[in-house]
Amino acid sequence: MQPFVDVKNLRKLFGNFTAVDGVSFSIGKGEIFGILGPNGAGKTTTISTILGIEKQTDGKIVVDGLDNLKHPKEVKQIIGFMAQETIVDSELTGRQNLALGADLYHIPKSEIPSKVSFALRESQLEKFADVKASNYSGGMKRRLYLVKSMLHEPKLLILDEPTTGLDIQNRVQMWKDIRKLKADGVTIILTTQYLEEADALCDNIAIIDHGKIIAQGTPSQLKKMIASGNVLEIITKPENVEQVRKMLKAKFGLNSTAVNDKIEATVEKSPLDTFQRILNALKSSKAPVLSVSLRLPTLDDVFIKLTGASLRDAEQKADASQSNKAVR
Amino acid sequence: MQKGIDKMEINAVYVLWLRDIKRFIRAKSRIIGILMMPLFFLLGLGLGLGSLIHLSTGGSYLDFIVPGIIGMSLLFTAVSSGTAVLWDRQFGFLKEILVTPNSRISIVIGRILGGASTALIQSVIVILISILIGFNIHMSPALILAPVFMALIAATFIGLGLTLGSFISDFQGFQLVTSFFTMPLFFLSNGIFPISVLPQFVKYITYANPLTYGIDGLRITLSGSGTFSIWTDLAAMLISTAIMIALSAYAFKKTDVG
Numbered sequence: 004m005q006p007f008v009d010v011k012n013l014r015k016l017f018g019n020f021t022a023v024d025g026v027s028f029s030i031g032k033g034e035i036f037g038i039l040g041p042n043g044a045g046k047t048t049t050i051s052t053i054l055g056i057e058k059q060t061d062g063k064i065v066v067d068g069l070d071n072l073k074h075p076k077e078v079k080q081i082i083g084f085m086a087q088e089t090i091v092d093s094e095l096t097g098r099q100n101l102a103l104g105a106d107l108y109h110i111p112k113s114e115i116p117s118k119v120s121f122a123l124r125e126s127q128l129e130k131f132a133d134v135k136a137s138n139y140s141g142g143m144k145r146r147l148y149l150v151k152s153m154l155h156e157p158k159l160l161i162l163d164e165p166t167t168g169l170d171i172q173n174r175v176q177m178w179k180d181i182r183k184l185k186a187d188g189v190t191i192i193l194t195t196q197y198l199e200e201a202d203a204l205c206d207n208i209a210i211i212d213h214g215k216i217i218a219q220g221t222p223s224q225l226k227k228m229i230a231s232g233n234v235l236e237i238i239t240k241p242e243n244v245e246q247v248r249k250m251l252k253a254k255f256g257l258n259s260t261a262v263n264d265k266i267e268a269t270v271e272k273s274p275l276d277t278f279q280r281i282l283n284a285l286k287s288s289k290a291p292v293l294s295v296s297l298r299l300p301t302l303d304d305v306f307i308k309l310t311g312a313s314l315r316d317a318e319q320k321a322d323a324s325q326s327n328k329a330v331r
Numbered sequence: 332m333q334k335g336i337d338k339m340e341i342n343a344v345y346v347l348w349l350r351d352i353k354r355f356i357r358a359k360s361r362i363i364g365i366l367m368m369p370l371f372f373l374l375g376l377g378l379g380l381g382s383l384i385h386l387s388t389g390g391s392y393l394d395f396i397v398p399g400i401i402g403m404s405l406l407f408t409a410v411s412s413g414t415a416v417l418w419d420r421q422f423g424f425l426k427e428i429l430v431t432p433n434s435r436i437s438i439v440i441g442r443i444l445g446g447a448s449t450a451l452i453q454s455v456i457v458i459l460i461s462i463l464i465g466f467n468i469h470m471s472p473a474l475i476l477a478p479v480f481m482a483l484i485a486a487t488f489i490g491l492g493l494t495l496g497s498f499i500s501d502f503q504g505f506q507l508v509t510s511f512f513t514m515p516l517f518f519l520s521n522g523i524f525p526i527s528v529l530p531q532f533v534k535y536i537t538y539a540n541p542l543t544y545g546i547d548g549l550r551i552t553l554s555g556s557g558t559f560s561i562w563t564d565l566a567a568m569l570i571s572t573a574i575m576i577a578l579s580a581y582a583f584k585k586t587d588v589g
């Protein structure tokens with residue numbers, strides 16, 4: 004079957020900086036496709052080219068059989084978009100915002116009132132329909148924005164970090180909404196920095212870093228890339244890290260990585276038995292051990308294996324730089 | 332197919348124009364703010380200073396300066412509505428429009444028409460108030476060209492605002508740059524003084540300033556006398572409008588929406 008979205012060798016340069024560097028993926032109809040990567044990886048740029056906000060420097064994008072450069076308007080008409088920041092005109096009421104959105108997608112005038120009322124019901128904003136959006140809470144604006152991007156019944160919905168910055172309650176609601184849209188048959192592309200989100204929602208995931216896809220597959224395929232084994236995690240004092248790593252190598256032949264006081268290694272064979280022997284070895288080595296655990300690999304382990312850095316660290320750095328921005 | 336798309340573009344222009352008007356009507360404080368400056372000029376210069384001034388060209392100073400003040404308020408409103416692109420970009424609204432099936436050029440045109448309409452409404456209010464305080468509006472067939480001049484002044488300077496707004500991304504620097512353009516544009520025009528009293532080198536600057544021809548056109552059509560011929564004024568304004576709109580469409584095409 005022909006894929007619903009087909010992206011081939013997509014490249015985007017800003018000046019001579021390469022933001023997206025030869026990205027290819029295809030998405031089946033009705034799938035949720037996740038683009039997972041740290042801040043600055045090129046997620047927004049990738050979807051911006053699909054949306055026609057930015058023109059690709061190179062490469063081919065086909066959506067529902069239509070080439071985005073040859074049929075820009077037709078492609079835009081079948082895509083709905085929700086940006087990372089909530090874009091709602093706060094000078095206008097909820098209803099006016101929706102009507103404006105409907106107009107810009109050229110929905111016939113006679114259909115607009117019923118579509119707008121439906122959207123207001125769907126987002127539970129009926130009571131606030133004629134209140135200026137500047138009086139809405141963050142969660143309300145986000146809900147308004149989501150139904151606005153679905154007004155013209157797009158076949159493909161693109162969500163840029165839909166839950167970044169939302170509290171747990173709103174995040175859970177957003178996940179529910181996204182699953183419901185999938186159940187209605189909408190194909191969805193979402194970008195995220197959150198492993199749990201990609202794992203929980205997506206049928207297929209592309210992990211992207213520095214503008215390149217470094218791994219692609221279903222969540223379980225990706226986790227299997229980490230070999231079949233389990234992940235051993237030891238937390239010790241920073242000064243004992245080297246000692247423990249040497250011991251793991253010498254006695255068990257394990258190659259480990261270390262971030263601050265945390266050591267990680269993949270245990271491939273008979274994990275429980277090996278785990279037992281490692282515990283004993285740690286005991287007799289007298290290194291101060293704060294915690295030892297053995298777990299199934301996560302997407303973060305995949306990311307570490309491929310890039311040597313943790314996605315979580317990248318995430319924290321990004322969060323820190325973002326909060327700096329907000330303060331300034 | 333081609334026809335259908337053209338109709339869609341017209342619809343988009345209309346929708347964006349309507350948005351500007353709705354926002355203008357809603358923001359009552361903005362309307363008052365926008366009228367304050369011309370009113371101060373009207374009272375301070377027109378009545379206060381005007382009582383001391385006798386123009387060598389004859390006629391009252393109030394009749395001379397009302398078209399100048401209308402030109403000024405058109406200039407300021409137009410530049411600031413052009414720069415609203417910056418706000419659109421800041422709040423992501425630009426991105427929001429760019430993902431819809433409409434071309435960038437209809438976005439620019441919608442903005443220009445919206446800005447021009449609000450600037451025209453404002454000018455009409457200023458004219459009505461001027462008449463109340465003693466402005467003698469000159470009744471002649473040429474009067475029908477007054478709104479044309481107002482629209483051309485508005486379009487030229489919305490184009491300037493759009494161009495500036497597309498290039499400058501930092502908001503604070505932006506207000507500085509805006510006044511860096513608008514102040515000299517007004518004071519180095521024929522808005523407050525007749526060109527004939529200006530020193531030679533300032534004269535050359537005012538000749539190069541499109542606002543001079545716009546205000547002169549308003550003087551001919553509203554007060555009945557000007558420096559150039561009405562056709563010179565009209566031609567100059569048409570040329571400057573065409574140049575500024577082309578420039579802004581180009582700048583807007585290049586603008587970064589992120």
Ligand SMILES: Nc1ncnc2c1ncn2[C@@H]1O[C@H](COP(=O)(O)OP(=O)(O)O)[C@@H](O)[C@H]1O
Nearest residue numbers: 017022041042043044045046047048049587589
């Ligand atoms: N308009 C632009 N001009 C120049 N550089 C840009 C522009 N947009 C994005 N970039 C750069 O491209 C890279 C990828 O950005 P982006 O796609 O926004 O990343 P992500 O969405 O994954 O956080 C970043 O290094 C960013 O600074």
Ligand SMILES: [Mg+2]
Nearest residue numbers: 046047087163
């Ligand atoms: Mg992004």
